[in-house]
Amino acid sequence: MKIKMEIKYHFKPNTVYCGDNLRVLKYFPDECVDLIYIDPPFFSGRNYDLVFGDKYAIRAFQDTFEGKSETYLSFMEDRIRELHRVLKPTGSFYLHCDWHASAHLRILCDDKIFDPKNYRNEIIWRIGWLSGYKTKKIGWIRNHDTIHYYVKSKDFTFNKEYIPYKDDYVRRDGKKPTGKGLPIEDTWNCSRGDILNSISIMSFSKEKLGYPTQKPEKLLERIIKASSNEGDIILDAFCGCGTTLVVAKRLKRKWIGIDVSPIGCTVMADRIGYQLKDIQGMKYSLEQAKNLDWMDFQKWTIKAIDGIPLTKKGADKGIDGWQSNNKFNESVPIEVKQHTIGRPDVQKFNTIIEREKKKGGFMIAFKISKPAIIEIKRLKRETKRDIIFINFDELMDKGILMRKGATKPDNVKMLF
Numbered sequence: 231m232k233i234k235m236e237i238k239y240h241f242k243p244n245t246v247y248c249g250d251n252l253r254v255l256k257y258f259p260d261e262c263v264d265l266i267y268i269d270p271p272f273f274s275g276r277n278y279d280l281v282f283g284d285k286y287a288i289r290a291f292q293d294t295f296e297g298k299s300e301t302y303l304s305f306m307e308d309r310i311r312e313l314h315r316v317l318k319p320t321g322s323f324y325l326h327c328d329w330h331a332s333a334h335l336r337i338l339c340d341d342k343i344f345d346p347k348n349y350r351n352e353i354i355w356r357i358g359w360l361s362g363y364k365t366k367k368i369g370w371i372r373n374h375d376t377i378h379y380y381v382k383s384k385d386f387t388f389n390k391e392y393i394p395y396k397d398d399y400v401r402r403d404g405k406k407p408t409g410k411g412l413p414i415e416d417t418w419n420c421s422r423g424d425i426l427n428s429i430s431i432m433s434f435s436k437e438k439l440g441y442p443t444q445k446p447e448k449l450l451e452r453i454i455k456a457s458s459n460e461g462d463i464i465l466d467a468f469c470g471c472g473t474t475l476v477v478a479k480r481l482k483r484k485w486i487g488i489d490v491s492p493i494g495c496t497v498m499a500d501r502i503g504y505q506l507k508d509i510q511g512m513k514y515s516l517e518q519a520k521n522l523d524w525m526d527f528q529k530w531t532i533k534a535i536d537g538i539p540l541t542k543k544g545a546d547k548g549i550d551g552w553q554s555n556n557k558f559n560e561s562v563p564i565e566v567k568q569h570t571i572g573r574p575d576v577q578k579f580n581t582i583i584e585r586e587k588k589k590g591g592f593m594i595a596f597k598i599s600k601p602a603i604i605e606i607k608r609l610k611r612e613t614k615r616d617i618i619f620i621n622f623d624e625l626m627d628k629g630i631l632m633r634k635g636a637t638k639p640d641n642v643k644m645l646f
């Protein structure tokens with residue numbers, strides 16, 4: 231059995247969240263986003279269709295669905311309910327799927343979550359020009375995805391979009407047209423002038439990142455322009471490699487991306503110009519953390535024991551952070567050291583604990599000297615103040631942290 235700390239997520243626009251979207255969304259307030267686009271894993275029974283390919287996403291799929299459609303639908307119901315809750319009354323919801331789950335998801339949303347009269351369109355997105363073995367199939371060649379488009383009320387944002395007229399376009403009466411173009415219908419990439427091919431069929435697309443279900447930026451551009459305005463908040467809760475975020479940012483919208491896969495989040499962060507440390511809930515290894523600069527590494531270590539880092543340097547002399555989920559049953563100071571902890575470091579920290587009138591504190595470093603260990607024992611014996619040393623390597627082991635009193639069993643959530 232493995233145990234993990236419950237991660238707390240904080241709602242903040244322009245953030246990438248790494249984690250199960252159900253868990254992340256629980257921390258979001260009601261009616262806080264203007265537009266939601268999701269492209270969830272399809273219930274196709276083929277893992278490579280569903281996930282990025284890293285162990286988190288594959289496990290998420292295998293654990294969650296176990297190949298049963300009821301399990302898949304209950305997974306989706308929980309999440310779409312949360313998405314409906316966080317959507318503003320003027321907001322729109324686009325659910326991208328294909329023939330595997332399209333009918334099931336439509337009935338789920340109509341019957342249980344959205345008011346059926348708020349179903350605006352069934353958008354058919356033609357994937358594009360196909361060649362090779364796919365066209366040799368007996369029967370009709372499958373060539374579209376479905377995007378279910380819902381709003382939350384009758385007062386929804388919608389900016390009508392047009393396909394510009396071709397130069398040679400004339401009206402039936404032979405005259406040149408005067409309007410903005412042909413209004414876009416609910417069948418996309420199906421008519422002359424409406425070019426919106428899937429990048430999966432374009433072998434040389436510059437956009438391609440090697441992710442099998444990556445969607446074209448143009449598709450998201452159409453959705454975002456139509457159903458939001460500048461400054462609005464766009465949420466993609468199954469964000470993959472971050473297509474929605476890149477487009478939202480370019481169109482001057484605020485954005486929120488969630489994905490369970492750390493690899494997906496890493497690609498996403500890179501695309502948006504963020505670093506790993508900017509991703510909320512990102513689980514990185516000690517090796518990755520060691521590549522951070524010292525201040526960020528210090529914050530990472532403090533968060534790893536569920537502490538709160540102090541942001542202003544020198545604000546609280548000699549203290550790098552505070553931690554309250556511990557055996558002391560009070561908030562105690564944390565100090566993180568870049569070098570080996572020696573006897574003088576322990577004595578200095580002891581003075582701080584005394585000054586703060588605390589029962590103890592945590593010192594974190596790569597190493598501690600023998601005289602420093604002896605000093606910790608002496609202080610405990612003579613003053614009852616308890617200084618707990620944690621090695622960086624122990625930060626990833628919640629069992630050790632619990633034994634040392636740096637966290638309590640009731641703060642640890644059983645996940646598996």
Ligand SMILES: C[S@@+](CC[C@H](N)C(=O)[O-])C[C@H]1O[C@@H](n2cnc3c(N)ncnc32)[C@H](O)[C@@H]1O
Nearest residue numbers: 250251269287443444445468470471473489490
């Ligand atoms: C079809 S892909 C999305 C592709 C995306 N539209 C793009 O353009 O890159 C589905 C994504 O959902 C993610 N996912 C699956 N289950 C999840 C969950 N419970 N919470 C968050 N993300 C999840 C997978 O890791 C995968 O990246």
